[in-house]
Amino acid sequence: MLTIYGVIRSRASRVVWLCHELGLPFEHVPVIQAYRLPDPDAQGAPLNTHSPSFLAMSPAGAIPVIRDGDLVLTESLACTLYLARKHGQPFGPADATEDAQMLQWSFCAATALEADALTLLFLHRPGRTQSGADQAAIANAAERLVRPLSVIEDHLSRGAYLVGGRFTVADINMAEVLRYAQGYHELMDRFPATTAWLQDCQARPAFQRMWKDRSAEPE
Ligand SMILES: N[C@@H](CCC(=O)N[C@@H](CS)C(=O)NCC(=O)O)C(=O)O
Numbered sequence: 001m002l003t004i005y006g007v008i009r010s011r012a013s014r015v016v017w018l019c020h021e022l023g024l025p026f027e028h029v030p031v032i033q034a035y036r037l038p039d040p041d042a043q044g045a046p047l048n049t050h051s052p053s054f055l056a057m058s059p060a061g062a063i064p065v066i067r068d069g070d071l072v073l074t075e076s077l078a079c080t081l082y083l084a085r086k087h088g089q090p091f092g093p094a095d096a097t098e099d100a101q102m103l104q105w106s107f108c109a110a111t112a113l114e115a116d117a118l119t120l121l122f123l124h125r126p127g128r129t130q131s132g133a134d135q136a137a138i139a140n141a142a143e144r145l146v147r148p149l150s151v152i153e154d155h156l157s158r159g160a161y162l163v164g165g166r167f168t169v170a171d172i173n174m175a176e177v178l179r180y181a182q183g184y185h186e187l188m189d190r191f192p193a194t195t196a197w198l199q200d201c202q203a204r205p206a207f208q209r210m211w212k213d214r215s216a217e218p219e
Contacts, residue, residue, distance in 0.1 A: 002026040002083075005054070006063025007033070008214035011076035014176045015064050016213070018080045018169060020206035022087050030217070031063050077106045077173050084169035091169050101163045105170040109177040112148040116141035117180035124184050142187045149191050156193040160200075167201070175201040 002019070006012030007030045019026050034040035034050040041050055048054070049061045058065045058074055065072060066079045068086075073079050081102065084092035093099035119141035123134045130138070152174070155162065162170040175198055182188060188195050201207060 003029060003067040005029045005031045005058070005065040005067070007031065007217055008210065009217050009219070010063045011176070012064035013210055013214055014076045014172055015066060015079045015083070017176070017207055017210040018083055018091065018172050020209045021091055021167075021172070021204070022083065024083070024087070031065075033063065034061075077110055080169050080173055081106060090166050091172075093168075094164065098164050098168075102168060102170040102173075105162045106173040108148060108151075109174045113145060113174075114177045114180070116144050117177055120145075120184040120187070121180040126183075138184075142184065145181065145187060146190075149187070149194060153191040153194050156197045160197070167204070171197075171201055175207075 002024060004012055004015050004019070004026050006015075008016055010033060016026075016028075018024075029047070031051070031054055032046055032048045034048045037045055037048055039045060040048045045051075049063060055061055057067075057072060060074050062074065064076050064079060065074050066083075067073075068082075071082075073082060084102070085099070086092070093102055119137055123130060123138050123141075152162075159165055161167050162174060178194065178198055179202075182195075182198060202211075
């Protein structure tokens with residue numbers, strides 16, 4: 001059986017969401033980020049990204065990791081793309097063209113969006129007092145996101161989903177990155193097709209199931 005290592009309050013959410021879409025059973029090992037623990041190296045600390053047994057399996061010391069038979073795989077987007085390709089349509093590619101398009105949107109999410117979207121998530125939390133430096137970082141991140149978001153907006157204005165006219169792994173990979181920026185309305189309100197698509201993705205029962213389990217985890 002497939003094993004997913006990593007609490008759902010992490011990029012493991014992407015893999016869990018896809019598995020629910022696929023109806024794929026998995027064992028879940030809730031390895032937690034070391035930085036979220038007061039003393040990750042203490043005896044009796046929960047299994048975390050510093051734990052020797054976890055590092056022995058995955059020296060990168062990051063979650064998520066999946067194990068599928070003899071394959072141990074890191075990098076959340078590699079995990080989702082692998083599972084989607086393995087299980088085929090509708091969530092995976094029908095052919096090399098769709099495969100390339102799924103890679104394109106996933107790499108776009110990881111390289112053109114993720115870092116700046118995370119800046120918005122961390123610095124624009126409700127109730128957080130922002131320093132001047134924070135405000136500058138938020139403005140810069142939002143400005144850098146305009147160009148890739150314009151490309152996505154244009155694409156989604158002409159079709160409901162990113163690839164093949166159906167919901168696929170590309171939508172999961174992109175939606176989970178754009179979720180980080182979703183609360184920054186000053187930016188997202190400029191992209192109505194993208195906002196509507198994101199809400200549509202998050203209304204799916206598989207996302208809702210993942211989100212319920214994620215919300216049940218300690219903050
Ligand atoms: N590019 C990697 C990033 C993995 C990553 O940084 N994961 C975070 C949690 S979302 C982590 O494990 N941090 C470990 C730590 O800080 O101890 C991926 O997409 O899987």
